[in-house]
Amino acid sequence: MADTKPYKCVNCGEAAAALFRNYGPSVLKLTKCEECKGVVDKYIEYDPVIVMIDLVLMSREAQRHVIYNIEFKSYWKLLIILIMLETYGVWRSDSLFNIAINTMCGIQTNNTVNMTHLSLPINLSESELLRNSCLAWTHEEKTEDNDLFIWEKDFYIQFTSTFLGIVMFILTVQSLMKLVKPVTSQREILYKCPVVVTALILAVSNIVKNATSFHITPLMRSYAL
Known part of the structure; x- marks a missing residue:
């Protein structure tokens, strides 16, 4: 019917x-x-x-x-535009994601001199798990002698990494929504869940998204060399 x-x-x-x-x-x-x-x-x-x-x-x-x-x-084009905007912010080292990375890894260069830098009581970059990734996020200084092709290639790498991070965000939200089905009467739409549940799902999903981009980007850069 x-x-x-x-x-x-x-x-x-x-x-x-x-x-x-x-x-x-x-x-x-x-x-x-x-x-x-x-x-x-x-x-x-x-x-x-x-x-x-x-x-x-x-x-x-x-x-x-x-x-x-x-x-x-044509609304699918909006997704591409948003990914490109987010990619450009990260590529230019001008986003909250970059502030988090610079703080966590202790990165301080001429490119980050005008950015907000938070002091942590411990140096997370000393961890073996994060050391290699942190080193890969330490960009070279942008000067007139830099090869423009390398910077353009780095933008495409960052775009792919951002896209994969968003895919992980969506998959994490979907997985967590299935897990909370037994404890909530609203089973289909995230914003109809209790506020605490929605906040936790979005927080965890964003952590997964940023962690994916943080680790995937250095890996792709190493293979692109």
């Missing part, structure tokens, strides 16, 4: 039969949600650029619009 309510209200998540009603060649009226009494999906009248901006801002309504109420077309 076909689903008679294939859409979702972007405000409350309630199922809806239609997003709008057609009253004539040029007359459309947006459907109201039976549960929250708001417009089922306001984004059908919005420019795609506005939708993408709201997606970047992690708008729950925009996420529901993309997932439930439209067919995926």
Whole structure:
């Protein structure tokens, strides 16, 4: 039997039969949600650029619009753009991830002189597990004598590493969501879980993501030499 309510209200998540009603060649009226009494999906009248901006801002309504109420077309490009932006920040040593690495490994160069540096009571880079990775994250100074091809190659390596980190983030979230099924009534959507559970899942997933990028990047650089 076909689903008679294939859409979702972007405000409350309630199922809806239609997003709008057609009253004539040029007359459309947006459907109201039976549960929250708001417009089922306001984004059908919005420019795609506005939708993408709201997606970047992690708008729950925009996420529901993309997932439930439209067919995926060009929104996959947003993922590539976001990965490139994150990659560029790391590649330029201008991100929170770099601050964490520089603090953990004790990296202090001309490239990091203007960055925030936190002091730790212990030197984590003395650990055998982290020593080789820390050495690989110590970049050469960028001067006019550097080969531009090497820096371009390093950007592609960092892009691949960032992508693999995001893949691990998604897999970790999915795995942890399956583990918490017995203790939560909301089993499908992360932000419907209790706040503590959501925070723990996101924290663990981000740790896995950053750890993956931290260890994969030096490994790829060693093979690319």
